[in-house]
Amino acid sequence: MNKLIEELQRVIITTFYLYVCFAAVLLYRLAVLHSYGISYAPWGLAAIKALILGKFVLLGRAFRLGARPSQGPLIYPILRQSAIFLVMLIALSVAEEVIKGFFHGETFIESVSDLGGWLQIAATAVLLWLVLLPYLGFIQVSEALGENRLRQIIWGR
16 A cells, blocks of 8 residues: 555656646747747646656656666766656657647648657757756655655755
């Protein structure tokens, strides 16, 4: 039962973190598009995407993708994991667009073009990477210090 509660807490925390980050990006996009007179507000999409991507990140962690070796500096596994998860999140974003396109009768190329040009894809990738770095860094430092030690340092006993 404790394991189930811990896993549920991880899902909630990860989803909330990703939602806040995605919502910030969407708010910026909303402001830019609003300045051009374009209405745009997919808040529900950010929540669904955060939940789905959060679960995939947790699955990746469960399978120890890019896990830290027993020795060595923490920066390497943080960078390795963030790169692995970034590729995974980009692949999931492409899959999301293809699935949405399928339901709207679009071809694969038409669906992928909805992601924007290369500049927009690169900007999105950098933003996703910046979202992943502190999240994975916190996890790696927490694991290196020992169970709940970082949480105690930050939040107190």
